[in-house]
Amino acid sequence: MNQVAAPPQKRAPFWASPVWLVIAFGLVLAAAGTMIIYFQDRAAEQYKQTILTHELELKAYDIMAAGWRAALANAYPPPGQAPEAVEAEKKDSLAFLDDTLKSYYDGYQGLGSPEVRQQLAQYAAGHQQEADLIRAGRSFEAFGLEVAALDLFEDLRVAAAEDTRRSTAKAALVEQNVHLATLGVLAFAFLSLGGIAWLYGRAKRSVEAAKREQEILRRSEARFRPLVQSSSDVIAVVDEGYAFRYASPAIRQLAEIGPEEAAGRSVLGLAADADKPSFEAFLADVHSRPNFTSATEVKLAVGESRYAQVVCTNRLRDPDVKGLVLNIRDISERKSLEEQLRHQAFHDPLTGLSNRLLFMERLEHALMRARRNGNQKVSVLYMDIDRFKNVNDDLGHTFGDNLLCEVAARLSKSLRAGDTAARLGGDEFAVLLEEAADAEHAQQTAERVLEEMERPFEVEGQTVNITASIGVVIADAITMTAEEVLRDADVAMYDAKEHGRARVQVFEPRMKRTLVEKLKLLNDLSGAIERDEFVVHYQPVLDLASEEVKGFEALVRWNHPTRGLLHPSAFIEAAEETGVIQALGKMVLSQATKQAKEWHTKFESMADMSMSVNVSPKQLQRPDFTAIVAEALRESGLEGRHLIVEITENVLLPDPARVAHVLEGIRKLGVRVALDDFGTGYSSLSYVGxxxxxxxxxxxxxxxxxxxxxxxxxxxxxxxxxxRTLDLETVAEGIEREEQLARLRSLDCAQG
Structure with a gap:
C-alpha cells in the first residue's frame, strides 16, 4: 500500500532567531543610544545658548556700569574733590568704558540669538557714541545719551529673558524625547531608571541654572553698588506714593538725612514749599507713562538758594524695581552761575545799572502797557556828562570809571522806585519814567537830576565838579517804537549841548531836522578838501592912524555845492568833531603862507606885511604842530616874523603848560601869537602874562x-x-562904521 508524505514544517521567520533578536535588540539599543546622544547634544546646545544669553546680559551690565561711571565723572564730577582727582577719574572712567567695549567686540560681538545680538550691538554702539562725545568735550550730551540708553537696556534685558525662556523650553522638550525613546527601547525597567536619571539631571541642571543666574546678578550688583555708593548724585527708588524705598548715601549731603532716615519718607519733602506742587505734578506725569523718563529742576527745602536736577524714570512695571527711579543732582553752583550770567547780560558791569538791552526791553513793555491803558504817558531822559573826555584825559580812566559809579548812584537816588536808570555806554545814561503825568513832571525830574549832578563829587580824595546835558522826550505810545523814543531823547540831549550844555531840553520836531541837517553837513564835509571846495579869503589889517595896510588875515570859506558860500561858523565845529580840521587847517596855513610870500615878491610895498592864520584848539593838541608850521614856512619861503598864529582863549584852559610849550616852539621860528576874541571867554591878567x-x-x-x-x-x-602896559599890539575886529574908527583912533588903538 502506498504511504502518504507528511507536509513540510513552517519555519520561523529569520528575525525570530535569537541571533537576529540579539542583533535587532542591539540595533534598537544602538539607535536608542544614538537618539539619546543626539537629543542630549541638542539639549546641551540649548543650555549653552542659555548660558551664552546670561553671559551677554552680564556683558550688558558691564557696559552700563562703565557708561554710568564715565558719564557721571565727565559731566557731573562730585563737588569738593581736588581738580587732579577729578581729571584722573575722568580719564580712568573713559579708559574703563573703552576696555569694556573692546572686550565685548573681541569676545561677544555676533554671538547669541538674533534678537539679543541686535539689541546688544545697538547698546554697545550707543556707548561707543557716548565715549566719542566725552572725548569731544560734549559730556552733557553723553550723560543724556546714558539716560536715554536705560530704555534700550530694558529692551535688551527683556529680549534676553525671552531667549532664555525659549532655550530652556526647547532643552526640556529635547530631554523629554530622550526619555520617551529610552522608555520605548529599554522596557519598563530601563524606563524607571531612565526616569530617575532624567529627573535627577533636570533637577541638577535647574539648580545649576539658578546658581548661574544668581552669580550673574551677584557680579552685576558687585559692579554697580560701588558706583551708586560713591556717586555724588542721589540714586533713589520711590514707590507709587512717592515714598523712598531706597536712597544712596549722597542724600546726606543733599537733604541732611541718612539713607535709613529717608526710607518711608515722601520725596516731595526735598522740595521747597513753593516748588512742591510743580514737583508733584512732574512725578505724577512720569508715573502715568510706563518706561518714561523726564527731568526737572527743583528748589530744595534745605539751605538757601539750593537747587537740584531730578531725572525720573518709570520702572513700576519692572518686577526687579517696581518703582520710580530718581537721579538727583545738586546744581546750586550752576544755578548761581546762571543767575550771575543773567545779571551780567542785562546790567552794566561798571555801575550795576540796567544796560541798553534791559532798558530797551523795559521801554518796549512800558509802551505796550501805555497802549493798553489808553496811551498813558511814558517819558525818557537821555543824559550825557559834559566834557567827560577831559576827566579821562586829565585824571585817568580809572578815576573816570569811579566818577561814573558815583554819577550812577546819584542818578538812582533821584528817581522813584518804579523808574529805570540805565547806562547806555561811555558817559551816557538814560531814565525811563513810567506813568509820567506830563512834560512838566518829566522836566522837573530832569532838573532834579541836573541839580544832583552839579553838586561836587568826592572821588579818590578829590573834589570834582561836573555838569550834564539832559534830553527829555514824552513818548506817543500809539505811534512810536522804543528805538524812536530813545533816538528823539538823544536828539534833545544833543540840542541841549548845542545851546550851552548843563541844561534840560525837551524834544521838539525841529531838533530832528536840525540834526539831519548837521549829519548831512558832516557827510558833505567828508571829501570836501579833496573836491577843492574850500577857498581862502584875505581880510586886510590896517594901521588905524594912516589907514595903510599892515597885513592880512586868512579867512576860510566853504563853497558848498548846494548851499553856496558858508561862513566858518557853519562848519568849523563839525570839522573839529570829524577831525577834518587837521587837514583843513594845514591847507589854510600852507595857502596863506604861499600867498603872503607871493605878494612880498611881486609888490615891493607889501614886502613887510604880515599874514594871520586862525588855529583851532584841535590843531594845537597835535604834538607835531610846531613842525607843521615850520614846514609851511619852509615850503613857502616866508619868514617866520611875517606869520601870525591866532588862537582863542579857550585853547589855553585844558592844559596850560603844554599849550605854553607849543607857543614857545612856534615863537622860536619867529612866528608871533595873537589872542583872538579877547574879552569874551576866560580872560585874565594871569593868562596874558x-x-x-x-x-x-x-x-x-x-x-x-x-x-x-x-x-x-x-x-x-x-x-x-x-x-600898551604889557608891550602888546592891539587889533580891533569888525570895524564897519566911521564912528567906530574915529572912536578907536581916539582911544589910541593901533590896528584894526
Whole structure:
C-alpha cells in the first residue's frame, strides 16, 4: 500500500532567531543610544545658548556700569574733590568704558540669538557714541545719551529673558524625547531608571541654572553698588506714593538725612514749599507713562538758594524695581552761575545799572502797557556828562570809571522806585519814567537830576565838579517804537549841548531836522578838501592912524555845492568833531603862507606885511604842530616874523603848560601869537602874562557898541591900556562904521 508524505514544517521567520533578536535588540539599543546622544547634544546646545544669553546680559551690565561711571565723572564730577582727582577719574572712567567695549567686540560681538545680538550691538554702539562725545568735550550730551540708553537696556534685558525662556523650553522638550525613546527601547525597567536619571539631571541642571543666574546678578550688583555708593548724585527708588524705598548715601549731603532716615519718607519733602506742587505734578506725569523718563529742576527745602536736577524714570512695571527711579543732582553752583550770567547780560558791569538791552526791553513793555491803558504817558531822559573826555584825559580812566559809579548812584537816588536808570555806554545814561503825568513832571525830574549832578563829587580824595546835558522826550505810545523814543531823547540831549550844555531840553520836531541837517553837513564835509571846495579869503589889517595896510588875515570859506558860500561858523565845529580840521587847517596855513610870500615878491610895498592864520584848539593838541608850521614856512619861503598864529582863549584852559610849550616852539621860528576874541571867554591878567602872546585882538562884539555904549568904550580902553602896559599890539575886529574908527583912533588903538 502506498504511504502518504507528511507536509513540510513552517519555519520561523529569520528575525525570530535569537541571533537576529540579539542583533535587532542591539540595533534598537544602538539607535536608542544614538537618539539619546543626539537629543542630549541638542539639549546641551540649548543650555549653552542659555548660558551664552546670561553671559551677554552680564556683558550688558558691564557696559552700563562703565557708561554710568564715565558719564557721571565727565559731566557731573562730585563737588569738593581736588581738580587732579577729578581729571584722573575722568580719564580712568573713559579708559574703563573703552576696555569694556573692546572686550565685548573681541569676545561677544555676533554671538547669541538674533534678537539679543541686535539689541546688544545697538547698546554697545550707543556707548561707543557716548565715549566719542566725552572725548569731544560734549559730556552733557553723553550723560543724556546714558539716560536715554536705560530704555534700550530694558529692551535688551527683556529680549534676553525671552531667549532664555525659549532655550530652556526647547532643552526640556529635547530631554523629554530622550526619555520617551529610552522608555520605548529599554522596557519598563530601563524606563524607571531612565526616569530617575532624567529627573535627577533636570533637577541638577535647574539648580545649576539658578546658581548661574544668581552669580550673574551677584557680579552685576558687585559692579554697580560701588558706583551708586560713591556717586555724588542721589540714586533713589520711590514707590507709587512717592515714598523712598531706597536712597544712596549722597542724600546726606543733599537733604541732611541718612539713607535709613529717608526710607518711608515722601520725596516731595526735598522740595521747597513753593516748588512742591510743580514737583508733584512732574512725578505724577512720569508715573502715568510706563518706561518714561523726564527731568526737572527743583528748589530744595534745605539751605538757601539750593537747587537740584531730578531725572525720573518709570520702572513700576519692572518686577526687579517696581518703582520710580530718581537721579538727583545738586546744581546750586550752576544755578548761581546762571543767575550771575543773567545779571551780567542785562546790567552794566561798571555801575550795576540796567544796560541798553534791559532798558530797551523795559521801554518796549512800558509802551505796550501805555497802549493798553489808553496811551498813558511814558517819558525818557537821555543824559550825557559834559566834557567827560577831559576827566579821562586829565585824571585817568580809572578815576573816570569811579566818577561814573558815583554819577550812577546819584542818578538812582533821584528817581522813584518804579523808574529805570540805565547806562547806555561811555558817559551816557538814560531814565525811563513810567506813568509820567506830563512834560512838566518829566522836566522837573530832569532838573532834579541836573541839580544832583552839579553838586561836587568826592572821588579818590578829590573834589570834582561836573555838569550834564539832559534830553527829555514824552513818548506817543500809539505811534512810536522804543528805538524812536530813545533816538528823539538823544536828539534833545544833543540840542541841549548845542545851546550851552548843563541844561534840560525837551524834544521838539525841529531838533530832528536840525540834526539831519548837521549829519548831512558832516557827510558833505567828508571829501570836501579833496573836491577843492574850500577857498581862502584875505581880510586886510590896517594901521588905524594912516589907514595903510599892515597885513592880512586868512579867512576860510566853504563853497558848498548846494548851499553856496558858508561862513566858518557853519562848519568849523563839525570839522573839529570829524577831525577834518587837521587837514583843513594845514591847507589854510600852507595857502596863506604861499600867498603872503607871493605878494612880498611881486609888490615891493607889501614886502613887510604880515599874514594871520586862525588855529583851532584841535590843531594845537597835535604834538607835531610846531613842525607843521615850520614846514609851511619852509615850503613857502616866508619868514617866520611875517606869520601870525591866532588862537582863542579857550585853547589855553585844558592844559596850560603844554599849550605854553607849543607857543614857545612856534615863537622860536619867529612866528608871533595873537589872542583872538579877547574879552569874551576866560580872560585874565594871569593868562596874558603867563603865555607867550604878542597881540591882543578885541572882539567885534565890543566894537559894535563902541560908539553907543559907555561900558563897551571903557572895556575897549582897558584892553588897549593893558596891551600898551604889557608891550602888546592891539587889533580891533569888525570895524564897519566911521564912528567906530574915529572912536578907536581916539582911544589910541593901533590896528584894526
Amino acid at each position: 603867563r603865555f607867550p602872546i604878542d597881540i591882543l585882538k578885541i572882539d567885534r562884539g565890543f566894537i559894535e557898541e563902541l560908539d553907543t555904549g559907555d561900558k563897551e568904550r571903557t572895556l575897549v580902553q582897558t584892553v588897549i591900556d593893558l596891551g
